[in-house]
Amino acid sequence: xxxxxxxxxxxxxxxxxxxxxxxxxxxxxxxxxxxxxxxxxxxxxxxxxxxxxxxxxxxxxxxxxxxxxxxxxxxxxxxxxxxxxxxxxxxxxxxxxxxxxxxxxxxxxxxxxxxxxxxxxxxxxxxxxxxxxxxxxxxxxxxxxxxxxxxxxxxxxxxxxxxxxxxxxxxxxxxxxxxxxxxxxxxxxxxxxxxxxxxxxxxxxxxxxxxxxxxxxxxxxxxxxxxxxxxxxxxxxxxxxxxxxxxxxxxxxxxxxxxxxxxxxxxxxxxxxxxxxxxxxxxxxxxxxxxxxxxxxxxxxxxxxxxxxxxxxxxxxxxxxxxxxx
Amino acid sequence: xxxxxxxxxxxxxxxxxxxxxxxxxxxxxxxxxxxxxxxxxxxxxxxxxxxxxxxxxxxxxxxxxxxxxxxxxxxxxxxxxxxxxxxxxxxxxxxxxxxxxxxxxxxxxxxxxxxxxxxxxxxxxxxxxxxxxxxxxxxxxxxxxxxxxxxxxxxxxxxxxxxxxxxxxxxxxxxxxxxxxxxxxxxxxxxxxxxxxxxxxxxxxxxxxxxxxxxxxxxxxxxxxxxxxxxxxxxxxxxxxxxxxxxxxxxxxxxxxxxxxxxxxxxxxxxxxxxxxxxxxxxxxxxxxxxxxxxxxxxxxxxxxxxxxxxxxxxxxxxxxxxxxxxxxxxxxxxxxxxxxxxxxxxxxxxxxxxxxxxxxxxxxxxxxxxxxxxxxxxxxxxxxxxxxxxxxxxxxxxxxxxxxxxxxxxxxx
Numbered sequence: 085x086x087x088x089x090x091x092x093x094x095x096x097x098x099x100x101x102x103x104x105x106x107x108x109x110x111x112x113x114x115x116x117x118x119x120x121x122x123x124x125x126x127x128x129x130x131x132x133x134x135x136x137x138x139x140x141x142x143x144x145x146x147x148x149x150x151x152x153x154x155x156x157x158x159x160x161x162x163x164x165x166x167x168x169x170x171x172x173x174x175x176x177x178x179x180x181x182x183x184x185x186x187x188x189x190x191x192x193x194x195x196x197x198x199x200x201x202x203x204x205x206x207x208x209x210x211x212x213x214x215x216x217x218x219x220x221x222x223x224x225x226x227x228x229x230x231x232x233x234x235x236x237x238x239x240x241x242x243x244x245x246x247x248x249x250x251x252x253x254x255x256x257x258x259x260x261x262x263x264x265x266x267x268x269x270x271x272x273x274x275x276x277x278x279x280x281x282x283x284x285x286x287x288x289x290x291x292x293x294x295x296x297x298x299x300x301x302x303x304x305x306x307x308x309x310x311x312x313x314x315x316x317x318x319x320x321x322x323x324x325x326x327x328x329x330x331x332x333x334x335x336x337x338x339x340x341x342x343x344x345x346x347x348x349x350x351x352x353x354x355x356x357x358x359x360x361x362x363x364x365x366x367x368x369x370x371x372x373x374x375x376x377x378x379x380x381x382x383x384x385x386x387x388x389x390x391x392x393x394x395x396x397x398x399x400x401x402x403x404x405x406x407x408x409x410x
Numbered sequence: 411x412x413x414x415x416x417x418x419x420x421x422x423x424x425x426x427x428x429x430x431x432x433x434x435x436x437x438x439x440x441x442x443x444x445x446x447x448x449x450x451x452x453x454x455x456x457x458x459x460x461x462x463x464x465x466x467x468x469x470x471x472x473x474x475x476x477x478x479x480x481x482x483x484x485x486x487x488x489x490x491x492x493x494x495x496x497x498x499x500x501x502x503x504x505x506x507x508x509x510x511x512x513x514x515x516x517x518x519x520x521x522x523x524x525x526x527x528x529x530x531x532x533x534x535x536x537x538x539x540x541x542x543x544x545x546x547x548x549x550x551x552x553x554x555x556x557x558x559x560x561x562x563x564x565x566x567x568x569x570x571x572x573x574x575x576x577x578x579x580x581x582x583x584x585x586x587x588x589x590x591x592x593x594x595x596x597x598x599x600x601x602x603x604x605x606x607x608x609x610x611x612x613x614x615x616x617x618x619x620x621x622x623x624x625x626x627x628x629x630x631x632x633x634x635x636x637x638x639x640x641x642x643x644x645x646x647x648x649x650x651x652x653x654x655x656x657x658x659x660x661x662x663x664x665x666x667x668x669x670x671x672x673x674x675x676x677x678x679x680x681x682x683x684x685x686x687x688x689x690x691x692x693x694x695x696x697x698x699x700x701x702x703x704x705x706x707x708x709x710x711x712x713x714x715x716x717x718x719x720x721x722x723x724x725x726x727x728x729x730x731x732x733x734x735x736x737x738x739x740x741x742x743x744x745x746x747x748x749x750x751x752x753x754x755x756x757x758x759x760x761x762x763x764x765x766x767x768x769x770x771x772x773x774x775x776x777x778x779x780x781x782x783x784x785x786x787x788x789x790x791x792x793x794x795x796x797x798x799x800x801x802x803x804x805x806x807x808x809x810x811x812x813x814x815x816x817x818x819x820x821x822x823x824x
Contacts, residue, residue, distance in 0.1 A: 098477070100455070100473075100474070100477050101451065101454075101455075111473055111474075111477070135451065135481060136449075136451030136452075136454075136455075137451070152450070152451040152454060153451075167449045167451060167452075168449065190450070191450050256484065256488045257488050257489060273489065308484060308487075309487070362476075362480070397484075398480070
C-alpha cells in the first residue's frame, strides 16, 4: 500500500450539498480547486467522499464532515463515508486497548452514540506497521484484514484469513480484494461484467480472477459497476459497465450514466481521468464524458505532482505537491 | 383532455398555466411520501428542489432535479429490477416530473416540449406512479401543446408502405392451405367459448368480436405519429430475442417509424411487449377489452395489455406464456403457429432459467439433425388478419411472424 501522501488537497465535481470543494459555489466545480477544510490545509491524511458529504481525516486524528452531514470528532485514525453509514476507526475508548470501529448515521454529526460499534483485537493489527498504527485508507478493509465493513447489514463481514487481504474496495453491488501476493478476487452481483469472471452470474464468495493470474497487481479500485486494477509494472486493467466510457474503451453512446475513473501516472505525477463527466468530476473544465484517458492540465499548469486520488460518487479529490518537493 | 386540434401553438404562458394547474401548489404536497429506504440526504434534496420550484427558480430546480434523477437512476440499476424498492422509483418519477415542468423557456419551443415529454416518458417507463399518475396527465398536456407542424412524422412525401397487402415478392407467405388450421368462430357465446376452448385449452380465432373497434379504422402510421410520435418507447433491435446481438433501446415513436418502419433497415426493430396504452391513454380509447376476459378469475385492472408494432418480418420465436392471451390484429397480417403444451418435449426448450419458456428451434427453418422430434410434432397455424382475435390458451406454444407492417394488441388475463 502506498505511503500516506503529504501535500495539498484539491477537489472538483459535484458539491450540491456544499461539501468541501474549493469555493463551494454552485453545485459543481469543473476544474480543480484547493480544498477548504477548517484550519487543515496540508494536514489532511485521507479523504473519503460519499454522494452528499465528504469526510476528511487529519494527521491530528480529527475527522471532519462537510456537506449534508457535518460535525467533527477526534481520536480518529481512518474514516469511510457512505450515504447509509459513516464508518470511523477510533482509538479504543474503554474496555480494551484495541481500536474501536464505529458506524454512525451521517446525520448524527458524530454526537451521541454510534449506531453500532465493534472493538478490534489489538494483536490483529500487529503486522500493520510501526507502533501498531493502522494505516489510513484501508477502510472498508479493517486492520488485521480479517474482516471488512459494509454499508448494508451485516455491517461487519469476516474474510477468510487465507485470503491475506491487502486492499478491499466496494462497488454498488460487488467487492474487489487485492491480496498480499498481488492476486485479485471479486464477488457480489455480476450483471454488468464487473466481477471479471467471464459471465454475468453473481458470486456469493470471493473468487480468484483467473484472467489476471500470473500478473501481480499493485492496486485495485471499484466504481459503481466496474472494476480497475493496476499491475506492478504499471498496466491498467478495467472491466465492467462501459455506459459512459469508464472503461476507457469506445462506447456507443456517451450518455449520462456511469462512473469516473482517475489515475495518476506513475512517477510523473500526472493525473488522467475518463468516464462520466456530467458534474465536472473529470476536471477538464467541462461536463463532457470521455471514453479515453485525458490528462488533467490544471496540475501540469500549476507545476504540481499528483500523489493520491480519491474518487467520490460524482467528485474527485486529489493530493498534490509542488514539483521539486520530495 | 385536449382534442386533436390544428390551431397555432399556444404560448408558453398557457402551457405553464395548464401544468401548474395539475401540480400541488404547496411544496409540502409536492414531495411524495417516502419510507426509510430513501436516505436523508436525498429527501433533503427533494425538498430543496420542491422549494426552488414553488419559488419559480426554474433553472436551479432543473439542476436539482438532474441530481435527483442521476442518483435515483443508480439505485434503479442496483440489484435485480424486481428488488428495486418502489420508493426509489417514486423518487425517479418525481425527478422526471420536476424536470418536465421546468424544461421550457421559450414559447413554441418544440424541442423543449419534446424534451419535457421525454422526461415524462422516462418517469413512466422507469418510475412508479406518484400524485395519482400525474406524469400521464402532464404528458397529455405537453402533447396537446406541441406545435402541430411537429406532430406528424418526417418524410410524409416518401412512399408509404402499403398497409393492406404484403410485398409478396420479398416475403415468404407460408402455404397455410397445406397446414392444419386454427378453427374460426363468429361471436360465440360466453358459455360456448368457455366449454369448448377455454377449459380444454384449445386455440380459436374469434371473428366479429373486435372488428368494430375504433382502432380498426382509425389507426394508421400518420395517426400513430400524430398521437404518439414524440413519445419515448422501448424498442427491441435484432431479428429475434434469442440472438446474441439482440438488444433493447429507447427511442421516440417517430424515430422508430423512421428508422425501422419507413426505411429499409438492415436491423429489425420491434416495438414489442410494451404497455403503450397505460403510457398513452388516448390510444386506449380506440380499443376495448374482449368480453370473454370476464370468464377469468382476475380483475379487469389486472389484465396486461401490450402493443406489438413493427415492420414486416418481425419474429417472436416459439415460446409459451403463463396466462391466457387474446391477440387482436389491427394492422397487417401475421403468420402464427401453435403447438400444444403436450408437445413440449418435441420443441426442445432452452435449459437456462432465463429462456426455459422458449424453444431452441427456429420454426420455419428447423435444424432437423439437432431437433429430430420437431418435424413430427403436430401444430395448428393461421394467418391472422385485421379485425380478428386469436385465443392462445395459457402455456400454448406460439410462433409469430409479421407478413406485413403490423400492429397487434395482446390481452394477458387469468
